[in-house]
Amino acid sequence: MSWMHTLFALILLPAIIVGLFRILRGPTAADRMVTAQLFGTCGVAILLLLSTGMGNPVLLDIALVFALLAALTTMTFIRRTWHGSGKKKHGYSIP
Amino acid sequence: MITTLIYSLTGLILFGMGFFTLIIHSHPLRKILAVNVMSTGVFLILVATAYIPLGEGEIDPVPHAMVLTGIVVSVSVTALALILACRIQETSNSSLPGKRQQGEVPEESIR
Amino acid sequence: MSYFIFTIFDIVLVLSMVWIAWHLLGTEDIFKAVVLFISFGLLMALAWVRMRAPDVALAEAALGAGLTGPLFLSALRRMNRTRKGERRLDSDETR
Amino acid sequence: MSRTGKDHKQLDGFQRMLLLLVICMVMLLGYIIWSTPGNKPVLTDAVAQMQEQSGVESPVTAVLLNFRGYDTLLEVMVLLLAVIGTWSLTEAFFPEQVSEISPVQMGVVRLLAPVMCLVAAYLVWQGSHLAGGAFQGGAIFGAAGVLMLVTELPGLRTIPVPPLRLGLVLGPLLFTGIALFCLFITGDLLGYPEGAGGWLILLIETGCAVSIGLTLASLFAGGRPDNEFQGKNSPVSRTVSGDRS
Numbered sequence: 001m002s003w004m005h006t007l008f009a010l011i012l013l014p015a016i017i018v019g020l021f022r023i024l025r026g027p028t029a030a031d032r033m034v035t036a037q038l039f040g041t042c043g044v045a046i047l048l049l050l051s052t053g054m055g056n057p058v059l060l061d062i063a064l065v066f067a068l069l070a071a072l073t074t075m076t077f078i079r080r081t082w083h084g085s086g087k088k089k090h091g092y093s094i095p
Numbered sequence: 096m097i098t099t100l101i102y103s104l105t106g107l108i109l110f111g112m113g114f115f116t117l118i119i120h121s122h123p124l125r126k127i128l129a130v131n132v133m134s135t136g137v138f139l140i141l142v143a144t145a146y147i148p149l150g151e152g153e154i155d156p157v158p159h160a161m162v163l164t165g166i167v168v169s170v171s172v173t174a175l176a177l178i179l180a181c182r183i184q185e186t187s188n189s190s191l192p193g194k195r196q197q198g199e200v201p202e203e204s205i206r
Numbered sequence: 207m208s209y210f211i212f213t214i215f216d217i218v219l220v221l222s223m224v225w226i227a228w229h230l231l232g233t234e235d236i237f238k239a240v241v242l243f244i245s246f247g248l249l250m251a252l253a254w255v256r257m258r259a260p261d262v263a264l265a266e267a268a269l270g271a272g273l274t275g276p277l278f279l280s281a282l283r284r285m286n287r288t289r290k291g292e293r294r295l296d297s298d299e300t301r
Numbered sequence: 302m303s304r305t306g307k308d309h310k311q312l313d314g315f316q317r318m319l320l321l322l323v324i325c326m327v328m329l330l331g332y333i334i335w336s337t338p339g340n341k342p343v344l345t346d347a348v349a350q351m352q353e354q355s356g357v358e359s360p361v362t363a364v365l366l367n368f369r370g371y372d373t374l375l376e377v378m379v380l381l382l383a384v385i386g387t388w389s390l391t392e393a394f395f396p397e398q399v400s401e402i403s404p405v406q407m408g409v410v411r412l413l414a415p416v417m418c419l420v421a422a423y424l425v426w427q428g429s430h431l432a433g434g435a436f437q438g439g440a441i442f443g444a445a446g447v448l449m450l451v452t453e454l455p456g457l458r459t460i461p462v463p464p465l466r467l468g469l470v471l472g473p474l475l476f477t478g479i480a481l482f483c484l485f486i487t488g489d490l491l492g493y494p495e496g497a498g499g500w501l502i503l504l505i506e507t508g509c510a511v512s513i514g515l516t517l518a519s520l521f522a523g524g525r526p527d528n529e530f531q532g533k534n535s536p537v538s539r540t541v542s543g544d545r546s
Contacts, residue, residue, distance in 0.1 A: 003208040010215045016249070017222050023241055024229060032241040040271070043248045050255060053208075054149065058260040058432040061424070062251065062267050065441065068420060069272030071413055072444055072451075073244060075406065076276035079451050080283040081237070098216055102257060103334045105220045109227055111327035116231040119316050124236050124281065128243055131274070132227055135250060138262075140334065146257045148209075155345045156360035159259050160369065163361065164376045166262065167436050167513070170269045170277075171383040174520035177281040178387050181394075181523070184285050260432040261361045264424070268440035276447055277521060284394050284523070 006053035009046045016042050033077045040070035099143050106139030123180035127173060134169045138162045216256060223249050240278040247271035356498025358430040365434065366502045370491040374480060377473050377509055380516045384469060388525035395458065402452055410452050417445035425510045429499065435472075435506040439513025446518030462526050465515065472512025476505050 019042070022035045044063045051059035113133035117126055145158040226249065230242035247270035254263035312320065348360050348368065355363035365373050421442040428434030449457060479501055480491045487494055493501050 003211055006208060006211045006215065010211055010218070013215065013218050013222070016245075017218075017225075020222070020226065020245070023238065023245065024233075029237055029241075032238060036241050036244050036275075039245050039248050043252060046252060047255065050252075054255075054258075056258075056260060058264075059255060061427070061432065062255065062260065062263050064420065065264060065267045065437075066248075066251070066271065068413065068417055068441070069268060069444055071409060072272055072448055073275040073279075075409065075448060076279045076451050078406070079453070080276075081279055097213060098257070100335075101213075101216050101220055102253065104331065105224060107327055107331050107334065108224055110330075111323050112224075112227055112231055114326075115320060115323045118319060120231075122236065124278070124285070125231070125239065128239055128278075129231060131243070132231065132246075135246075139253065142254065142257050142259050142262060144337070145259075149258070153345050153349065153360075154258050156348055156364050157344045157369075159262055159361050160364040160372075162259070162262050163265050163365065163434075163436060164372065166265050166269055167440075168376060168379055170274060171380050171516065171520060173274060174277055174517075175383045175386050177277060178390055178520075178523050181281055181284045182391050261359075261434065261437075264432050264437045265440065268437055268444065272444055273440060273447065273517060273521070276451065280394070280451075280521065280523065 002053050002055065005049045009049040009053060012042055012046050012049070029077075029081065033074065033082075037070055037074060040066055098148065099146050102143035102146070103140050106136040106143065109133070109136030109139065111136075123183065124177075127176050127180065130176075131169065131173060134165070138165055141165075212256070219249060219253055219256065223253065236282060240275065240282060243278065244271060244275040247274060354495075354498070356493065356496075356500075357428075357502055359428060359432070359434075361432070362428050362434050362502070362506075366505060367491075367493065367498060370480070373509075374473075374476050374491070377476055377512065380513060381469065381473055384516050384519050387520055387523065391524040393526055394523040395453065402454075406452055410448055410454070414445045414448055417441050417448070421445070421510060421514065425506050426503075428506055429503060435509040436513060438506070439510040440517065442510055442514030443517030443521075446514060447521045450518060450522055458527060460526065465519070465526070468515045469512055469519070472505075472509035475508035479505055 016039055019035045019038050023032045026032045026035065044066050047059050047063040047066065051057060051063070110133050113129045113131075113136060117129040117133065120126060120129070141158045141162050145155040147154055223246065226242050226246045230239045230246060233239050233242070247266065250270055251263045251266045254260075254266055348364060351368065352358070352360060352363060355367040357363050357367070418441075421438040423438075424433040424441060425435060425438035426433075428438070483492050483494070483501075484490050
């Protein structure tokens with residue numbers, strides 16, 4: 001039944017692609033960054049499914065690393081990019 | 096076989112796109128991004144040639160080791176290039192009149 | 207069955223990677239390009255997983271998806287700081 | 302909506318010619334890839350035969366640190382060179398207005414930084430039999446450093462420089478030392494003596510992971526530490542500033 005897991009992973013992949021539209025459209029920087037984080041979550045789910053589908057427990061470690069390091073990008077965004085210009089209406093954007 | 100082909104061709108397309116962008120765009124950050132995409136394409140081709148489908152034997156570990164070191168080196172090179180680009184921007188801005196205050200003074204006051 | 211699903215997975219993954227790369231190299235907004243690059247690194251990690259290279263996927267998850275994003279964001283901030291409130295002179299818009 | 306910069310309308314003659322050349326190059330390379338007989342495991346058997354003697358169970362780690370150890374040695378040197386280049390370019394970048402650290406951010410750092418160090422150690426240890434190793438562990442360790450750098454913890458700007466430098470060269474020094482030691486014992490550079498391979502590789506990996514983590518964190522910091530502390534500690538800059546005054 002391991003192909004079921006792969007099938008679900010395949011179903012989760014379009015969720016990433018739908019999110020891509022938000023990155024391309026997103027009016028503010030925060031929209032784009034949140035969508036990138038959503039990708040991270042989706043990637044963790046896909047990795048967990050694939051680890052059963054491909055029969056490789058090492059993929060669990062990769063999912064763990066993903067989940068750990070997703071916070072890093074968000075933190076950098078908050079500290080270095082978002083802050084200081086968050087009072088503006090549209091937030092941070094390069095002219 | 097089909098998987099190897101798919102990923103090799105993707106690597107090739109990525110390499111070509113990155114190469115084209117590297118030449119025609121002027122912004123340094125975009126050039127660095129383009130070099131990253133190019134290197135990713137090369138890594139893809141390298142690993143794809145070593146791919147063997149599940150259950151048909153072990154995979155050649157030598158290309159994997161090469162790509163592993165390549166990724167680490169490319170990240171450190173990216174960091175160095177970014178700092179170089181920042182320095183170029185800072186120095187070229189400070190040479191222009193009227194822009195020196197914004198770039199230089201805060202750094203002095205931190206120290 | 208499993209082989210079939212894996213092949214479809216590969217094709218969808220590869221198409222979205224090329225699509226992301228196209229937008230990341232073509233867009234005028236550098237911040238958008240950086241966010242797209244972070245997502246690109248994530249999809250790359252999935253591609254390494256599919257090519258049965260968990261070591262490389264682990265390195266890509268830690269470096270490509272985790273560390274390069276903050277590096278670029280930090281450099282973007284540092285570059286923008288020196289040109290606060292002025293229009294970009296050497297933008298790609300002229301191209 | 303999203304106008305790509307590569308719109309064909311915007312390309313002038315030179316760029317069109319360039320596009321044509323790039324497409325030709327890609328097609329040529331594609332033909333080469335197409336005509337290469339793929340899917341032939343060239344070195345798999347060679348690695349598998351020597352796997353017993355390498356001291357580790359993971360083939361990638363065996364290739365990285367035993368069979369082609371000098372590649373990795375040179376690569377660690379490249380990372381060190383990147384830090385030297387960065388330090389000689391500029392000083393570390395700290396934003397001019399330091400925003401106060403909110404409790405949530407502080408909580409995230411308190412929670413995640415130790416977990417990251419733990420996972421880094423786990424990956425280094427795991428490198429001998431599954432995926433993992435010095436690079437991955439070092440990257441996670443560096444991520445912990447980057448997390449603290451990004452939060453601008455007040456203690457980070459007063460980090461003493463000599464221990465930092467020692468940490469940066471720990472991996473390369475250890476690696477070179479063990480390589481020379483092996484040269485004396487067995488007559489080959491990085492030819493580990495029988496049975497000791499596993500322990501030596503683990504030792505090298507631990508040192509390299511610490512160095513790589515510090516390297517990535519210093520690369521993120523974007524320059525050498527503040528001059529004030531450098532002047533106090535390092536004799537080189539003291540003499541330079543002395544000459545200047």
